[in-house]
Amino acid sequence: MIRISIDAMGGDHGPEVILAGLDKVVERRPDLRFLLYGREEAVLPALERRPAVRRASEFVHCEVAVRMDDKPSQALRNGRWKSSMWRAIEAVKNGEADVCVSAGNTGALMAMSKFCLRTLAGIERPAIAAIWPTIRGESIVLDVGATIGADARQLVEFALLGSAMANALFEVERPSVGLLNVGVEEIKGQEEVKEAGRMLREAALESMAYHGFVEGDDIGKGTVDVVVTEGFAGNIALKAAEGTARQIASYLRAAMGRTWRARLGYLLASDAFAQLRDKMDVRKINGGVFLGLNGLVVKSHGGADAEGFAAAVELAYEMISSRLLEKTRSSLDLYHAREANPDRSPADGAALNQ
Template identity: 60%
Template sequence: MPQKVRIALDAMGGDVGASVVIPGAAIFLTRHPDAEFLLFGDRAVIEPQLAHHAGLKKVARIIHTDVAVSMHDKPSQALRRGRKIGARASSMWLAIESVKKGEADVAVSAGNTGALMAMARFCLRTLPGVDSPAIAAVWPTMRGDSVVLDLGATIGGDARHLVTLAVLGSAMASVLFNLERPTVGLLNIGVEEIKGREEIREAAELLRAMNLPQLEYVGFVEGDGIGQGAADVIVAEGFSGNIALKAAEGTARQINEFLRGALSRSLISKIGYLLAKNAFKALRDKLDPNKSNGGVMLGLKGVVVKSHGGTDAEGFAYAVDVGYEMVRYDLINKIIQMLNRDGSALAQAPTAQEAVS
């Protein structure tokens, strides 16, 4: 029997905390019974929720803390107040620290994104050759799924940072999609080589010059190309990546509302809905942001997954699914192997001037 995956949950994270985290963990457990949980948070809040899920209670242990990171805390404040000081620490910090100590294989939190990234980076540190971590997620497209990063971990970044993101994203795509050489595109305002910020154009020159064996650079991708599945991996710096994500999620919810309104206008539309109910359900599932929930913080010496703060229990379960898969696919070691293949992939990078000369 395979070893159980040990999952640390920040039970106080997100808009409503344990009332979503615990039912979400219970839903996940029905799909993956080979898991066990460390639940970090206020015992008085967690236990009443856990009482409704006997199966989860058998494989879960509560580690009490009444310190929680607010969704409105600045990352610096959260890091200062939320990490371990004496015997007290926040539920978010303790969940991440359990990964560092080897007590858990993955930490999942729906809490404050900036705080989670700051704590994860401070506690776990980054892998050799990686200066700044990134948030990567699986994005449903018309051709299947793509990995998109960075979705908000690091704002800005030079050309070498974008190249690093390409390597990290390719590692995730290769293990998730079983691809030997994933295709990679850079998110830009146009596909022409003269368009976009200087850093993006320089990153394109670097990727072409390096010709890395672990990825195939295919050029610039416009915003609409993400949904079209223009590449297995789409790379953006954190500001534009986060805007793209939020815009896509908002559009999906808007389309769902339009469909709901259109199908309730008349008797004929209601009959049409009944006749095509399965097709509409499949469409709603594709458009449901909760079913694509869970961003992996790539580039750290450990697996940390960020869930949407406002998700429901089903959505949180999907985020835990992502963490489980990253552990089962041995993501960290695969990333290290990819970074080290043929020497250090990042150390090979010429300067931007060398690339264009």
């Protein structure tokens, strides 16, 4: 049985959309149980209209709901102990839930998660990882918004976190990892990125296959399993890709309805267009995973609809099922052992991993 704590007050649309998303998930995942945190006057009426969710849930009343425009420091100061967001995160810390999902204020969620769960040993700052659809399948991109202006060591830490996630989610033994840069040549880019590349090459880690530098168009190509960057560039890339997907979908709708020939062509190729629409549906890749913490937290888009929130919950389910946290700790232990004993051979690292 997997237990997921839910911040039922997070997001732009409130409990109604969140519970509608859970309703979609319980149909597919009968082994899920939910801990719902929120204001009873807002949550309970919506919960009564979702009997399947009600049967799979336990509700806890909270006095405070973190607003989407609250500053992280303000939310942390005013929302500790009382808010639905804090209580949902705290459930993971106390072992009452396996993972937390919230569509709330990203800055507040990260601040509370870091304060409540703390970072893993050897991790300076956590990262937000997103699953990215590519021509080859899927890749992981991190950081997409948690750490602005990461230094070389932090980028290496992100590579470790991302490769552990790719290993757990994609079942790839040695995920390929690339550093996002303005060119693939070693002489290009910021000093922090070049230094991180040198560190990864020299580390020769058994847990990943360091590819080198990748450019922006390599993300969609699926050149590597994991793309590593700092949060400013990562967040812009993510939002640009989502906006482009919506733009192309809008162009296609307009073009298909312009003439009777276009409408006929659409009908004849409806199956192909349905597949294209499915691949370009940003709701189905909703959910960013907070990596580097002593516990798992998944952030849904604040504006997600029921289908989008359901996708974030499904992602949380997969993270627990694939033992992401255990694999992350193992990857970090191997790296820190290599740092402490730089002359240790790869065979020694493999033995340690056993």
